[in-house]
Amino acid sequence: MLPLKDIRNGLMVAGWFVFLTFPLMVIKVNPVEKTIVWRWPNMLYVAAGSFIAYLYVKLAQKNKKAAILVACWTAYLALPLIRYFMYQDISILIWDTTTSIYAAVGAFHMILTLCLFHKHHILRKILSGIWLLFIGTPVVMLLAQAAGKILLPKIPAALHFLTPFIITIEHIQFWNWIRILWVALACYLLYSSLQTYLASKRNIMPDHLTNEPKIRWSQYLYKRPVYLPLLTFCSTFFLLFPHLFSTYQVNIMISALMYVVLGLGLNIVVGVAGLLDLGYVAFYAVGAYSYALLNMHFDLGFWVVLPIGGILGAFFGILLGIPVLRLRGDYLAIVTLGFGEIIRLVLENWNDFSQGPSGISNIDRPPLPGVDLSLEGSIVYMYYLTIVMVIFTIFVVNRLQDSRIGRAWFALREDEIACQAMGIDKMKTKLTAFALGATWAGMVGVLFAAKTTFVNPASFTFLESAIILCIVVLGGMGSIVGVIISALVLILMPEYLRAFSDYRMLVFGAVLVIMMVFKPRGLISSVRRTYTINDETL
Amino acid sequence: MEPLLNVQKLTMDFGGIRAIDRLDVQVHAGQIVALIGPNGAGKTTFFNCITGIYKPTAGHILLQPPGKKQKRLNGLKPNKVTEQGLARTFQNIRLFPNMTVLENVMIGMHCRTNAKIFGAIFRNPQTRKEEQYIVDHSYSILKKVRLQTFANEYAKNLPYGAQRRLEIARALATDPFMLLLDEPAAGMNPQETLELDNLITQIRDEGLAILLIEHDMKLVMSISDYIFVVDYGKKIAEGTPEEIAQNPAVIKAYLGEDVEHA
Amino acid sequence: MVPGIVAFTGKFFPHSFTLLRNVADIMDFFEPDYFIELLFSGLTKGAIYALIALGYTMVYGIIGLINFAHGEIYMIGAFTALIVSTVLSIYGFPLLAIFILAAVAAVVWASAYGYTIERLAYRPLRNAPRLSPLISAIGMSIFLQNYVLLAQTSDFQPFPALVPDFAFMEPVAHIVGSTDLVILVVSVIVMILLTVMIKFTRTGKAMRATAQDKKMALLVGINVDNVISITFITGSALAAIGGLLIASHVGQINFYIGFIAGIKAFTAAVLGGIGSIPGAVLGSFILGLTESFATGYVSSDYEDVFAFSLLVLILIFRPAGLLGKSTIEKV
Structure with missing residues (x-):
């Protein structure tokens, strides 16, 4: 357990935070009516929260496994409470109590197995199987319930026997507990076979050879047996998405996917070429407004403006790039x-041009030739357009990174002087990166205007640039997969945190800090391509 | 015969300090020329002036590429200088640490190839052919400096001596007719230095001219065809290794008063 | 209310107070009173920018980080001052005592926040890739904004006028307000103190040494961690004073004031050459005056556009800022 010293330090930390948050958390004044509200309970929350957080971090530093264990415990026990606060629905609370009992028993087994038995002891394997059974079950149940809720209305009644846990008889849904046991058993088998496999892998290397550089988990993503099934699963999921989820969900996913494209675009500039761009959203605004204005004044369609938006983005990129790209890192920023x-303020104030802060509305949605789309249909259409855009972007960005120009960008990020000495034109290379990044922002801007049918300057604040930058850095600079994952996480997270409405941006900020502190290199580090050379022919 | 590189009265001032003072240096085809002098004598500054990293205050840098018109290098950007056929290495190694060894060499071929964005995206046959050529040629250069086994390693993971050789390989990839080496043997053990000696001679024998800065006198004396000695930015002597070894001014300025210990 | 001041408040609350100029206003252009008024408004603005910009530039100089959360420190300083002064005035303290105690509280708590932020969000990232602390700073900024939003309120809070109208200022009160005078005097005193501290004290020397070469400073026995903490504390204290002064000048605050002020101050720091302390002050005054005159004589709608255009122009001609040294990288 934790030594007394840690507990004493924890108390000191708690005291510090109580002091720190005292005026803002405890006192609330009304300067007009001259009244004070003292909120003493807040002080207690801060003290308890910081004390526990400190102890947890200390624990995590000493014993990672134990920390994970504690996190599991807390998560499972807190789950019903959180759900209760989210939905204010007592029935869900009752249901979750049973799952948390499961979880508690599972966690108990986990402690037992971790503490009592030697690594390769047979009992440990059996016990760990059991705890997985207990912990896995509520997870599966939760997922199944969520899936059931979303899926049931979509699936014709005749096919309901396929949904694993819920049986519907005349609109009344019953839980099929037997099937849950089956799934649990499957989980157990899967787990034990995985463990056997991992153990066999571990035993190949004699102990004295295993101190080779540790492979990061993310590098497994690049192995064929791992990424192929993952890719299949993901592509099926994204293709079926609009048919599985509600229009609201589809709309959220469209914006998340747009951020994927924006992230990939900025990744060329920041991640690959190493140019810190904090005004990326300007090019996004250029694209959006070019569609809005061209559509309003000249009645130009989506497909005409999409390339124009890209070109205009690139044009502004070059316009800005020529004077500023010779500046050093943070000056450039x-x-x-x-x-x-400047772009945002001009849009806000130049009323004759952009209609000022009220923005431009009634922009045409992208038309599908020959089909008259309903609102819902056009959202689904928009979704697939965005998917196509994402695929196109991934394709292009991937090829660019693997080309002569892409290599020059990477080299430029590494060492500018050596780069020039190798005959690379610094300005030209930087400018291509900058302009290409801006092209993507311009095109997504057009897409954005078409999706929302409304643009105003408030959508293009610095916060947007900051979020896109966060996507790139959090994903791991220069890594395409990382950028995609982090875009989805960062954009979907605040959306799904809407249940905590007021707290979501607070959590968002905290997550950024915590992620950076614990994973400063991002989720997935970019891996350079290896070349295979047939030595005989040379 | 016209020298490949003809530097006349090169002067470089930093604020009030004159780092190079009316320096004349000539390098002829097929020669290994060494530039020696105590620390701070202005040797690296001289390299930086020639390769366009600094803009010299006065003087002329004239380059005579074989079979082409003479070209004045003053004020040219570093990448343009490299395009003229003048490649360099750096004293404090400047590789691209997070790229693979092979990619480091491939970067060197950037200025001799010309795939554009269009080619990169659509990978037309021409681009693919060029890409294949880049890989193959880079690999053959790696073989020349005996780094082929490390081709897919990150440059930062190479041992010190190998990093120095990789710098040379990268410079060779720019297809130069003249190579500027800034202390290629620094930090190498005797065995590595010997290998380097062979490598430099081999490069010379393939027809490249070499101008090198080096502190390892044994190496300099054994491979150089001609030596320039610089101190406080001024040239104090020039000649063949034998002449330099006998030159009293050099012995005084560079090797110190005590000849026995040199 | 005097137009310059209206423009000034308009800067912080873009749509509430903007004064649309019409043709009749052009007549004001040539009046010396109007000019002096704009001059003082610009100087006041510059002084506030300088107080915030100093924190940016000191932190940047020492660890090379754009501390995006710095604007939030300034906002927290203003809020602390608001809370303390309201509480004290309810208990019937005299105005001078309220002013001093509010200032002390703002400085203490802002410094505490600065110190804590550095410990939590930046210190673990000292050896991380260059952009990671930047993201951490952005996250911290978002967190603190929402923290104040949730702990206090999202509405604008009226801020009590802590500076009385001095009798001796009566004859010029229509041109220069008493608060302007206090802002100028206080910020000049604070800047002089800071200069003395950095030039002559042991801590100041340690700071300069750390800024030049962290490893070497460590080798000669300077506790670099402490020096960095002190830098954050000093910067935060300056920002808190700025927050207090501007809040009592403008008369209202909310959780968002830190953001735009922070960006402007950072612009000023870069303008003067980031990392250079006289540069930050010079840049701030230039920025303040430019904004003041541009809004006074051209249009208040484009105030920020002028500021950023000035920045772009200056950096194009002097890539390292006005007083920054363009370092030649050793090859």
Whole structure:
């Protein structure tokens, strides 16, 4: 257990945070009516929260496994409470109590197995199977319930026997507990076979050879047996998405996918070429407004403006790039930030041009030739358009990174002087990266205007640039997969945190800090391509 | 015969400090020329002036590429200098640490190839052919410096001596007719230095001219065809290794008063 | 209310107070009173920018990080001052005591926040890739904004006028307000103190040494961690004073004031050459004056556009800022 010293330090940390948050958390004044509200309970929450958080971090530093264990415990026990606060629905609370009992028993087994038995002891394997059974079951139940809720209305009644856990008889749904046991058993088998497999892998290397550089888990993603099934699963999921989920969900997913494209675009500039651009949203605004204005004044359609938006983005990229790209890192950052703000402010104030803060509405949605789309239909159409855009972007960005130009970008990020000495034109290479990044922002801007049918300057604040930058850095600079994952996480997370409405941006900020502190290199580090060379022919 | 590189009265000032003072240096085809002098004598500054990283205050840098018109290098950007056929390595190694060894060499071929964005995206046959050529040629250069086994390693994971050789390989990939080596043997053990000696001679024998800065006198004396000695930015002597070894001014400025210990 | 000041408040609350100029206003252009008024408004603005910009530039100089959360520190300083002064005024303290105690509280708590942020969000990232602390800073900024939003309120809070109208200022009160004078005087005193601290004290020397070369500073026995903490504390204290002064000048605050002020101050720091302390002050005054005159004589709608255009222009001609040294990288 934790030594007394840690507990004493924890108390000191708690005291510090109580002091720190005292005026803002405890006192609430009304300067007009001259009244004070003292909120003493807040003080207690802060103290308890910081004390526990400190102890947890200490525990995690000492014993990772134990920390995970504690996290599991907390998560499972807190789950019903959280769900209760989210939905204010007592029935869900009751249901979750049973799952948390399962979880508690599972966690108990987990402690037992971790503490009592030697690594390769047979009992440990059996026990760990059992705890998985107990912990896995509520997880599967939760997932199944969620899936059931979403799927049931979509699936014709005749096919309901396929949904694993719920039987519907005349609109009354029953839980099929037997099937849950089956799934649990399947989980157990899967787990034990996985363990056997891992153990066999571990035993190949004698102990003295295993101190080779540790392979990061993310590198497994690049192995064929891992990524192929994953890819199949993901592509099926994304293709079927609009048919499985509600229009609301589809809309959220469209914006998340747009951020994927924006992230990949900025990844060329920041992640690959190493140019810190804090005003990326300016090019996004250029694209959006070019569609809005061209559509309003000249009645130009989506498909005509899409390339125009890209070209205009690139044009502005070059326009800005020529004077500023010779600036060093952080100077470049602030100038691009300034440029982003200039564009936004001009849009906000130049009423004759952009209709000012009220923005432009009634922009045409993208038409599907020959078909008259309903609102719902056009959202689904929009979804597939965005998917196509994402695939196109991944394709292009991937090829660019693997090309002569892509290599030059990477090299430029690594060492500018050596790069020039190798005959690479610094300005030209930077400018291509900058312009290409802007092209993507321009195109997504057009897509954005078409999706929302409304643009105003408030959509293009610095916060947007900051979020896109966060996507790139959090994903792992230069890594395409990382950018995709982090875009989905960062954009979907605040959306699904809407249940906590007020707290979601607070959590978002905290997550950014925590992720950076614990994974400063991002989720997935980019891996350089290896070349296979047939030595005989040379 | 016209020298490949003819530097006349090169002067470089930093603020009030004159780092190079009216320096004349000539390098002829097929020669290994060494530039020696105590620390801070302005040797690396000289390299930086020639390769366009610094803009010299005065003087002329004239390059005579074989079979082409003479070209004045003053004020040219570093990448343009490299395009003229003048490649360099760096004193404090400047590889691309997070790229593979092979990619480091491939970067060197950037200025000799010309795939554009269009080619990169659509991978037309021409681009594919060029890409294949880049890989093959880079690999053959790696073989020349005996780094082929490390081709897919990250450059930062190479041992020190190998990193120095990789710098040379990368410079060779730019297809130069003249190579500027800035202390290629620094930090190498005797065995590695010997290998380097062979490598440099081999490169010379393939027809490249070499200008090198080096502190390892044994190496300099054994491979150089001609030596320039610089101190406080001024040239104090020049000649063949034998002449330099006898030159009293050099012995005083560079090797110190005590000849026995040199 | 005097137009310059209206423009000034308009900067912080873009749509509430903007004064649309019409043709009649053009007549004001040539009046010396109007010019002096704009001059003082610009100087006041510059002084506030300088107080915030100093924190940016000190932190940047020492660990090379754009501390995006710095604007939030300034906002927290203003809020602390608001809370303390309201509580004290309810208990019937005299105005001077309220002003001093509110200032002390703002400085203490803002410094505490600065210190804590550095410990939690930046220190673990000292050896991380360059952009990671930046993201951490952005996250911290978002967190603190929402923290104040949730702990206090999202509405604008009226801020009590902590500076009385001085009798001796009566004759010029229509041009220069008493608060302007206090802001100028206080910020000049604070800047002089800071200069003295950095130039002559042991801590100041340690700071300069750390800024030049962290490893070497460590080798000669400077506790680099402490020096960095002190830098954050000093910067935060300056920002808190700025927050207090501007809040009592403008008369209302909310959780979002830190963001735009932070960006402007950072612009000022870069303008002067980031990392350079006189540069930050110079940049701030130039920025303040430019904004003031541009809004006074051209249009208040494009105030920020002028600021950023000035930045872009100056950086194009002097890539390292006005007083920044363009370092030649050793090859």
